[in-house]
Amino acid sequence: MEEKAKARFLCHFRRLAMPLQSKVKQYTAEELDLSLLADKAYERLGKQPFRWQLEAAQAILCGKDVVLDVGTGSGKTLCFSFPLLLNKKDLSLTISPLTALMTDQVTLLYYMPS
Numbered sequence: 001m002e003e004k005a006k007a008r009f010l011c012h013f014r015r016l017a018m019p020l021q022s023k024v025k026q027y028t029a030e031e032l033d034l035s036l037l038a039d040k041a042y043e044r045l046g047k048q049p050f051r052w053q054l055e056a057a058q059a060i061l062c063g064k065d066v067v068l069d070v071g072t073g074s075g076k077t078l079c080f081s082f083p084l085l086l087n088k089k090d091l092s093l094t095i096s097p098l099t100a101l102m103t104d105q106v107t108l109l110y111y112m113p114s
Contacts, residue, residue: 025087027062029062034055037049037058037082037085037086041078044085045081049082050075052070053079053082054082057079057080057082061083061086
């Protein structure tokens with residue numbers, strides 16, 4: 001009985017340890033038309049994206065990790081919305097600590113010596 005339990009545990013553990021297969025279509029850089037993405041962004045969002053935003057969206061669509069180091073209010077969140085413009089069935093979940101950031105900034109300003 002102990003051997004069966006051990007075998008079940010190992011089988012379950014192997015299944016958990018395997019990386020999940022993504023159901024999101026991953027593109028190659030050659031498949032993507034950044035001018036089409038820019039046109040769709042302007043059409044749907046009313047904003048002409050910056051080149052760096054399109055390049056970040058391209059990296060996301062190609063399945064690469066993306067780290068953006070640009071100032072507050074410069075449009076980082078849009079980079080994660082642009083990929084949704086290519087397929088109406090796609091869904092994106094963006095978790096952003098904006099409320100915590102705003103609270104932290106106000107607190108720093110309030111207690112800043114004048």
